[in-house]
Amino acid sequence: xxxxxxxxxxxxxxxxxxxxxxxxxxxxxxxxxxxxxxxPAYFPMMVGGLLALIGAxxxxxxxxxxGENVAAFPFRLILCMxxxxxxxxxxxxxxxxxxxxxxxxxxSAVAGHEFKLREALVLAVAxxxxxxxxxxxxxxxxxxxxxxxx
Amino acid sequence: MEMQFLDNLALGFxxxxxxxxxxxCLMGVLLGTLIGVLPGIGSIPTIAMLxxxxxxxxxxxxxxxxxxxxxxxxxxxxTTSILVNIPGEAASVVxxxxxxxxxxxxxxxxxxxxxxxxxxxxxCVGTVALAMFAPPLAELALKFGxxxxxxxxxxxxxxxxxxxxxxxxxxxxxVLVGLLIGMVGMDANSGVHRFTFGIMExxxxxxxxxxxxxxxxxxxxxxxxxxxxxxxxxxxxxMRLIPSREDFRRMWPPILRGTAFGTALGILxxxxxxxxxxxxxxxxxxxxxxGHEFGTGAIEGVAAPEAANNAAAQASFIPMLTLGIPSNVxxxxxxxxxxxxxxxxxxxxxxxxxxxxxxxxxxxxxGNLMLVILNLPLIGMWVKLLTVPYRFLYPSILVxxxxxxxxxxxxxxxxxxxxxxxxxxxxxxKLECEPAPLILGMVLxxxxxENLRRALMISRGDPSIFFTKPISAGFLVAALVxxxxxxxxxxxxxxEEVFVED
Numbered sequence: 001x002x003x004x005x006x007x008x009x010x011x012x013x014x015x016x017x018x019x020x021x022x023x024x025x026x027x028x029x030x031x032x033x034x035x036x037x038x039x040p041a042y043f044p045m046m047v048g049g050l051l052a053l054i055g056a057x058x059x060x061x062x063x064x065x066x067g068e069n070v071a072a073f074p075f076r077l078i079l080c081m082x083x084x085x086x087x088x089x090x091x092x093x094x095x096x097x098x099x100x101x102x103x104x105x106x107x108s109a110v111a112g113h114e115f116k117l118r119e120a121l122v123l124a125v126a127x128x129x130x131x132x133x134x135x136x137x138x139x140x141x142x143x144x145x146x147x148x149x150x
Numbered sequence: 151m152e153m154q155f156l157d158n159l160a161l162g163f164x165x166x167x168x169x170x171x172x173x174x175c176l177m178g179v180l181l182g183t184l185i186g187v188l189p190g191i192g193s194i195p196t197i198a199m200l201x202x203x204x205x206x207x208x209x210x211x212x213x214x215x216x217x218x219x220x221x222x223x224x225x226x227x228x229t230t231s232i233l234v235n236i237p238g239e240a241a242s243v244v245x246x247x248x249x250x251x252x253x254x255x256x257x258x259x260x261x262x263x264x265x266x267x268x269x270x271x272x273x274c275v276g277t278v279a280l281a282m283f284a285p286p287l288a289e290l291a292l293k294f295g296x297x298x299x300x301x302x303x304x305x306x307x308x309x310x311x312x313x314x315x316x317x318x319x320x321x322x323x324x325v326l327v328g329l330l331i332g333m334v335g336m337d338a339n340s341g342v343h344r345f346t347f348g349i350m351e352x353x354x355x356x357x358x359x360x361x362x363x364x365x366x367x368x369x370x371x372x373x374x375x376x377x378x379x380x381x382x383x384x385x386x387x388x389m390r391l392i393p394s395r396e397d398f399r400r401m402w403p404p405i406l407r408g409t410a411f412g413t414a415l416g417i418l419x420x421x422x423x424x425x426x427x428x429x430x431x432x433x434x435x436x437x438x439x440x441g442h443e444f445g446t447g448a449i450e451g452v453a454a455p456e457a458a459n460n461a462a463a464q465a466s467f468i469p470m471l472t473l474g475i476p477s478n479v480x481x482x483x484x485x486x487x488x489x490x491x492x493x494x495x496x497x498x499x500x501x502x503x504x505x506x507x508x509x510x511x512x513x514x515x516x517g518n519l520m521l522v523i524l525n526l527p528l529i530g531m532w533v534k535l536l537t538v539p540y541r542f543l544y545p546s547i548l549v550x551x552x553x554x555x556x557x558x559x560x561x562x563x564x565x566x567x568x569x570x571x572x573x574x575x576x577x578x579x580k581l582e583c584e585p586a587p588l589i590l591g592m593v594l595x596x597x598x599x600e601n602l603r604r605a606l607m608i609s610r611g612d613p614s615i616f617f618t619k620p621i622s623a624g625f626l627v628a629a630l631v632x633x634x635x636x637x638x639x640x641x642x643x644x645x646e647e648v649f650v651e652d
Contacts, residue, residue: 006457009317012581016323023330026345030337036611040337040344043599046328051326065283070580077372081548082569085368088552089565104552105545111375111448112541127549139203141557 004069009058016055023048082113096138096146103127158508159281165509166516169206171214173215178215182222183525186229186314189236189374191273191547193223197483199554201490207473209491210506213340214513214526220480221273221463221514227264228456229532231547241424241459244431248444248451260393260618262450262529264401272409273518276464276606279413280471281511284500288472291497296604297615301625303598306475308629309418312636321587324578328591329598338596339603353561358486358592360564362479363551364571365578365585370604371544372576404450406435408457416457418477430458435579471507472497475594479586482593508550511559595606 004010023044029090084107092100105124109115135141165171185196196217204212227239232249245265252261294302311321334345335355346352393401411433412426434454435444444451465476466485474495476482485495493499493506500507525532555564579584609615617623 007251008581009320012320012323012583015577015581015583016327019327019330022644023333023345030338030344035606035613036605036609037337039339040342043602044333044344045598047326047329047333051323051330054323058323061319068582074372074376074579075574076418077375078573081368081372084548085552085565085569085572086562088567089556089562091560092556093257104549106547108545108561109541110545112543113375114171115638119541120545123545127546131549131553135553135557139206141342141553142560143556 002075004062006062007070008068009062009065011070013055013057013059013062014057015117018050018055020048020050020052024052056106078110081108084108084111092143094148096144096148098128098145099147101131155281158285159512162281162512164441164506164511165210165505166512168216171211171509172516174211174215175218175513175517176520178218179222179225179520180524182219182224183226183229183521183528183532183536185219186223186239187225187535188538188543189230189234191543192239192366192370193220194479195345195363195370195547195551197480198242198362198367199551201359201483201487202554202557204487205490207620209488209493209503210509212487212491213484213506213510214517215524217467217514218308219509219516221460221517222521224460224483225269225525226532226645228269228452229262229525229529230312230536232261232265233282233533234536239644241427241463242455243424244427244455245452245615247431248446248448251445251447251451252449252452255512257447260397260449260550263393263526264449264453265399265456266525268401268405268453269293269460270522271405271519272412272457273464273521274515275409276416276461277511277514277518279417279465280514281508283417284468284472284507287468288500290471292501294497294621295619296601296608297619297622298625299599300601301616301622301629302473303594303601304623305629305632306469306477307587307590307594308632309477309599310587311338312632314461316582318633318636320517323428324583324585324587326589328593329595331361332592332595333590333599338600344632351559351561356592357558357564357567358482358589359558360555360567361571361592362483362589364554364568364573365588366479366574367547367551368568368572369575369579371547374540375544375577393449397572399496400440400449400455404430404438404454407434407437408454408459411454413465414476416462417468424459426462427455427459430454449454460518467510467514470495471499471510474499474597478591479589482589522570 001048005045027041027044027048030041031039033042033044042132088100092105102124105127106117106120109123131136132145136143136145166175179198185191188573189419197219198221200216204215207215223239224241227237227242228245228249230243231237231242235246235250237243238245248260249265250495252258307325311325330539334352335343336353343353368499408430411430415426415429431451431454433443434450438449440448440450466481468476469475470481470484474485476485488495493503520549551568552565555568556562575585577597605615606613614628
């Protein structure tokens with residue numbers, strides 16, 4: 001069993017190999033052409049191959065050269081932020097800016113260390129007023145303010 | 151030549167002094183200072199966030215405002231470094247070292263003043279360098295064919311990886327990832343939809359605004375939330391701003407050296423404020439007679455990096471405006487802004503739109519002046535802003551990013567993209583993969599492919615064309631030299647030393 005010396009580089013190497021192979025496999029659907037008349041697959045094949053090669057070097061280096069461990073992944077924070085943004089993105093048109101921003105602020109505030117609902121709501125109101133003034137009134141962005149069904 | 155230079159400057163000032171341009175310049179520098187002061191949001195996500203807003207402006211106005219944000223942030227970042235010991239901007243990390251020590255000794259005022267004076271002086275010199283070097287460079291670049299352009303882009307990308315910190319190999323890999331991401335969408339030559347997987351929104355390519363905001367903005371917020379830390383703000387009621395005569399005497403040599411160093415580095419691909427400030431600090435520590443005082447509140451340790459980062463910020467406009475090659479992520483965003491405005495960046499911009507180029511140059515000088523005049527009196531207000539807790543700050547940043555990205559195409563898809571690349575950005579940072587080379591690769595990718603294709607078509611597939619044309623060969627040799635220099639053990643150690651304070 002080989003001992004991994006640098007987990008960070010191990011994963012980085014695997015990531016590069018994966019991305020490189022992904023694009024090379026994807027490029028097989030397009031015409032390759034030749035150096036003089038390159039098809040759409042030529043450049044992705046070249047770059048993808050080079051990336052996979054470098055990824056392999058990084059991977060094997062990680063077995064030899066000592067490096068750091070990968071720090072813990074902040075799953076809770078990522079979940080809060082992603083959900084908050086997606087709620088905003090997909091509910092802005094059906095529910096309007098007021099509801100979408102309230103959701104964005106409250107859900108993202110949950111991620112913080114000291115969440116207080118009252119505080120988050122006050123912040124949401126302030127940001128809604130500011131956004132309406134700047135983006136809707138000032139810059140004329142065509143966002144609906146209230147739900148479409150009202 | 152002389153006369154033309156003056157004519158050009160006159161044209162520039164006539165453009166820059168238009169009321170709307172002065173207003174947008176002021177707005178840019180104030181906003182830049184604001185985000186520069188606030189730790190946790192940098193100039194990259196801010197400029198990305200504001201790009202959609204500039205769609206409706208004229209190209210000149212848009213560039214003036216975006217440029218103002220960039221150099222304004224360099225000023226603002228130092229305020230936070232000195233008063234709170236947290237860099238407001240990555241480029242002001244080294245200013246913390248001596249600036250904060252000065253503040254602790256009750257000399258926050260002179261430290262802030264030195265940083266403002268140094269930045270202003272450097273900004274003026276950087277602007278003059280831009281006005282002087284850009285025209286001949288653009289003239290030269292107009293003669294470039296596809297082979298020359300291909301090699302120039304390769305040189306630029308290699309430069310970006312060499313000067314990025316961390317592992318060189320991983321930086322090169324990140325450039326390649328960027329090139330691949332840049333290929334998503336319709337191929338300009340064949341019309342084939344590459345890597346779109348039937349998703350219509352991807353036909354125009356992966357939006358670089360959403361990607362940049364995700365990788366730099368969202369992941370930065372999450373990284374900040376992971377750390378728990380308290381800030382200690384130095385708020386001295388009656389702060390003396392004026393440096394003493396001794397301070398004045400000691401600050402000029404480092405300001406001059408920092409400016410020269412920063413200007414030279416800024417022109418290089420991959421250069422920019424961060425490297426310039428680190429390098430200038432290390433250099434100053436070596437050559438200064440007060441080198442042994444560094445780290446304990448030496449005024450030279452504030453003057454040199456502050457001058458250098460601002461000089462580099464101005465000088466990095468040179469390759470962007472003359473060659474269409476961005477030397478850092480902010481310049482890549484500027485190129486994106488030009489393309490959105492329907493302007494193909496490159497040497498022809500200066501000929502075809504002199505009012506844009508010279509107006510921008512003149513506005514930078516005006517903007518720098520505004521920063522000096524405004525910033526010192528406004529210090530009190532910026533300090534107050536620093537006391538706003540992060541739990542109010544980050545949802546606000548998120549709101550502006552979300553609204554900004556939604557406005558790009560008025561669809562939730564870009565929001566989804568931004569959120570997804572936020573996660574990707576965290577993976578990158580956990581694996582210590584610098585995202586900056588990726589962005590440059592992504593922006594330059596289509597140009598690189600196009601020029602490679604054309605050059606090889608001319609040579610009927612013979613790759614020796616890149617070595618037989620002298621200018622092209624020159625760029626490739628220069629790229630190789632850069633790589634060798636970095637890989638040479640002695641300099642490698644030095645490079646690690648320079649970045650060790652990070």
